[in-house]
Amino acid sequence: MxxxxxxxxxxxxxxxxxxxxxxxxxxxxxxxxxxxxxxxxxxxxxxxxxxxxxxxxxxxxxxxxxxxxxxxxxxxxxxxxxxxxxxxxxxxxxxxxxRQWNNVIDLHENISPTDIAEGATMRVTHHSEPEHQVLQTEIRHLIEQKLDTLPPLLRLVFILRAIEEIPSTEVAALLEVPEATVRTRFFRARQLMQEALSREIEAAYGDVFAFDGERCDKIVAAVMARLH
Missing domain, CATH: 1.10.1740.10 (RNA polymerase sigma factor, region 2, helix turn helix motif)
Known part of the structure; x- marks a missing residue:
């Protein structure tokens, strides 16, 4: 040919x-x-x-x-x-x-090169049941909301490393920064994401096994009916 x-x-x-x-x-x-x-x-x-x-x-x-x-x-x-x-x-x-931001992202911004070990990337187990799909959608929306609150540099590294699972060496070459910088930014991004998601979970503790509204009214009615 x-x-x-x-x-x-x-x-x-x-x-x-x-x-x-x-x-x-x-x-x-x-x-x-x-x-x-x-x-x-x-x-x-x-x-x-x-x-x-x-x-x-x-x-x-x-x-x-x-x-x-x-x-x-x-x-x-x-x-x-x-x-x-x-x-x-x-x-x-x-x-x-x-001019959407006062400070344009500088991919070469210096971050203290602390030698921090990387943890496991975030993985999600997929289920076919409708209730699991609804839950996964809600979780995805929550993660997207929290991602938008990250500083631009950390958000970009988190997307590349945790979501796309691109190796640190390739991300470093892509952003033209030292690999240690990628590791540091990724660690910090994961830490901020975990803290933000933890706060959401803790705020929802009070709603666990909630029993109010129509369900509460139903039991009240049934109990009072038996008392008469």
């Missing part, structure tokens, strides 16, 4: 092969990359911009930029890292343009 002829692309095709095919003229193969990285990249953009619509707009622009500059990609680095960096730059650019 001539090198300049695109091969058949599928969901199993590697990133680098897809990039080669797209550059060679197989434009439809780009859809595979978009679908492959949509979940991760939306979360990254959302962690920076804090609005779904803004994150979607940034994601679209980042994909267009990546497509137009695929020839600049060097296979020495992971394609996922290269693409994620484009999304981060696009998101940060929108913040600078719109």
């Amino acid at each position: 001539p090198l300049d002829m695109p091969r058949t692309a599928s969901a199993e095709t590697s990133d680098n092969d897809l990039v080669f095919q797209i550059i060679a003229g197989n434009t439809p193969a780009f859809e595979i990359l978009v679908r492959r990285y949509n979940p991760r990249l939306f979360r990254v953009a959302r962690s920076i911009l804090k609005q779904d619509a803004d994150a979607e707009d940034a994601l679209q622009e980042a994909y267009i930029h990546a497509f137009l500059h695929l020839a600049a990609f060097r296979a020495e680095a992971l394609f996922s890292t290269w693409l994620t960096r484009i999304v981060i730059n696009e998101s940060l650019g929108r913040i600078r343009k719109n």
Whole structure:
């Protein structure tokens, strides 16, 4: 097969092969990359911009930029890292343009490099029962709300490490910071998330096995009826 002829692309095709095919003229193969990285990249953009619509707009622009500059990609680095960096730059650019924050995120901000061991990442067990699905949705919404309260730098690292489960070495390369800085930010983000979620749980203790309203009225009525 001539090198300049695109091969058949599928969901199993590697990133680098897809990039080669797209550059060679197989434009439809780009859809595979978009679908492959949509979940991760939306979360990254959302962690920076804090609005779904803004994150979607940034994601679209980042994909267009990546497509137009695929020839600049060097296979020495992971394609996922290269693409994620484009999304981060696009998101940060929108913040600078719109002045949404007084202080723009500085990915190189110094944080005291304490050697803190990383704990296990947050994992969620999936259940098929409707009541579990409802509970998981409520938990997810709560986590999203608490994530939005994290400082921007910590929120981004938490998304990359805990949600996307990207290794610290890759996150460090992506953000162009020392790996120790990634570990420190992740530890602090997890600590803040745990504290915030713990407060929510403690506030709900008083509602455990709640018995009021119609249920209370029903028992009252039944008891009083038997007393007469």
